[in-house]
Amino acid sequence: xxxxxxxxxxxxxxxxxxxxxxxxxxxxxxxxxxxxxxxxxxxxxxxxxxxxxxxxxxxxxxxxxxxxxxxxxxxxxxxxxxxxxxxxxxxxxxxxxxxxxxxxxxxxxxxxxxxxxxxxxxxxxxxxxxxxxxxxxxxxxxxxxxxxxxxxxxxxxxxxxxxxxxxxxxxxxxxxxxxxxxxxxxxxxxxxxxxxxxxxxxxxxxxxxxxxxxxxxxxxxxxxxxxxxxxxxxxxxxxxxxxxxxxxxxxxxxxxxxxxxxxxxxxxxxxxxxxxxxxxxxxxxxxxxxxxxxxxxxxxxxxxxxxxxxxxxxxxxxxxxxxxxxxxxxxxxxxxxxxxxxxxxxx
Numbered sequence: 001x002x003x004x005x006x007x008x009x010x011x012x013x014x015x016x017x018x019x020x021x022x023x024x025x026x027x028x029x030x031x032x033x034x035x036x037x038x039x040x041x042x043x044x045x046x047x048x049x050x051x052x053x054x055x056x057x058x059x060x061x062x063x064x065x066x067x068x069x070x071x072x073x074x075x076x077x078x079x080x081x082x083x084x085x086x087x088x089x090x091x092x093x094x095x096x097x098x099x100x101x102x103x104x105x106x107x108x109x110x111x112x113x114x115x116x117x118x119x120x121x122x123x124x125x126x127x128x129x130x131x132x133x134x135x136x137x138x139x140x141x142x143x144x145x146x147x148x149x150x151x152x153x154x155x156x157x158x159x160x161x162x163x164x165x166x167x168x169x170x171x172x173x174x175x176x177x178x179x180x181x182x183x184x185x186x187x188x189x190x191x192x193x194x195x196x197x198x199x200x201x202x203x204x205x206x207x208x209x210x211x212x213x214x215x216x217x218x219x220x221x222x223x224x225x226x227x228x229x230x231x232x233x234x235x236x237x238x239x240x241x242x243x244x245x246x247x248x249x250x251x252x253x254x255x256x257x258x259x260x261x262x263x264x265x266x267x268x269x270x271x272x273x274x275x276x277x278x279x280x281x282x283x284x285x286x287x288x289x290x291x292x293x294x295x296x297x298x299x300x301x302x303x304x305x306x307x308x309x310x311x312x313x314x315x316x317x318x319x320x321x322x323x324x325x326x327x328x329x330x331x332x333x334x335x336x337x338x339x340x341x342x343x344x345x346x347x
Contacts, residue, residue: 004030005307008065010056010080012036013164015094015121016071018246022303023069024048029307035059056080060087067310070094071121073166074176078103081118085110090117092306096180097323099171101331108320117309119316120323122184126301129243129269130185132293133259136266137189141273143263145190148225150182151256153235161207173209175200175334179229181239183333184318184326186217186225189259193329193345194220200337204232215333243269245298 007029009020016036023031024047033051035058053059056068060083067090070080077098084091085107097120098104111118124130137145152174161167167177187193200213212230219225236242236252244251257268264275271291276284308314316322332343 002028004028005310006030006032006066007069007307008033008035008059008067009069009071010035010059011070011072011094012038013071016069018299019069019071019303020047020050022299026300026303026307029303032065033059033063056083060084065089067091067306069121069306073164074099074171075166078107081107082110085114085116085118088114088116090119090306090310092119092121092302093320093323094121095184095323096120096176096327096330097320098327099176101324101328104320104324104327108324111320117316118320118323119306119309120318120320120326121302122181122318122323122326123298123302124181124185124239124243124245125188125318126296126298126305127243127245127269128293128296129271130188132271132291133266133268134189136271136273136291137259137261141264142259142261142266142275145221145223145259145261147260148186148190148223148227149258150186150225150227151235151237152178152182152227152229152239153233154231154238154240155234156231158205161205168203168205168207168209170208173203173207173211173213174229174231175210175213175337176330178231179213179227179333180326180330182227182229183329184322185257186227187322187326187329190223190225191219191221192325194218195342195344196329196332196336197342198333198336199340200334210337213333213337215336217329239269244295 007023009016023029031050035053037054068084069092071094195218198215200210203209203211211232214228217225236254237256240249241252242254242256255267259266266273273289276286305317336343
């Protein structure tokens, strides 16, 4: 009988539940434990007979999983990550990897010293839509990328904040929690960022976070991107509501990324390429070309990658250093929006 990879999930909130269910369904893994102080979790009808621990240290004292997924508040990622790394247990840390990039770098240095794999949960890179877009761009079908616009607008209900007070605190706003996904995809599709300039507005609900922010990003290759995020706008333009990745979100059949090239442009996640029939010319007809692809489940694909990294047969699709670099950009957006200056990105 094939040995199953023993995995534990720390934090059984919105994303932790997704990870737990994926582990249960995966043919090569077993959910050996959940770390969650709320004892009611153990009675969840969707869970098998899984051991529950109130703290990560309690879990580590009792057993050694093959891998651990950290789906806890961002402020806990570094301390919990270091606890796992010291036990030489591979980890998948939910995005963002940390609140501060300096702390993330220290964690990654420790992991490197002990040769412990660290993955970051930027699951969108595992989506076939993103993989296809990357192939289209790299193959030159839209020419040289000139500009990108990304919209990340949605309305989070009051209950989202009331159920988890940490979401109302500084560092838990849409820039760090949501925009980091979009930043990671822009880096993946367009390259590394050189400078950032951003503005933001404070929470309309009186929290310590921002409610809306916009940024201009200049990439090393000359691409200019504009990006906007808000958790207080009722709108259909966000990855969650357009990509069909997660059934808990209504789908709008809209696009949230526009990528402009010298030969053509492409919108995502619908993967529509817009191109003039002959040479680019705004006086000639421009028509759409729709890209067909086989859809996948990114969380499932991400889990398979984590399992294979643990087994030593694959490299991380999104390594700790990739999560660190995306956090650097988000951190710079936060800083720029606070002091009103352009921020250069240290590579």
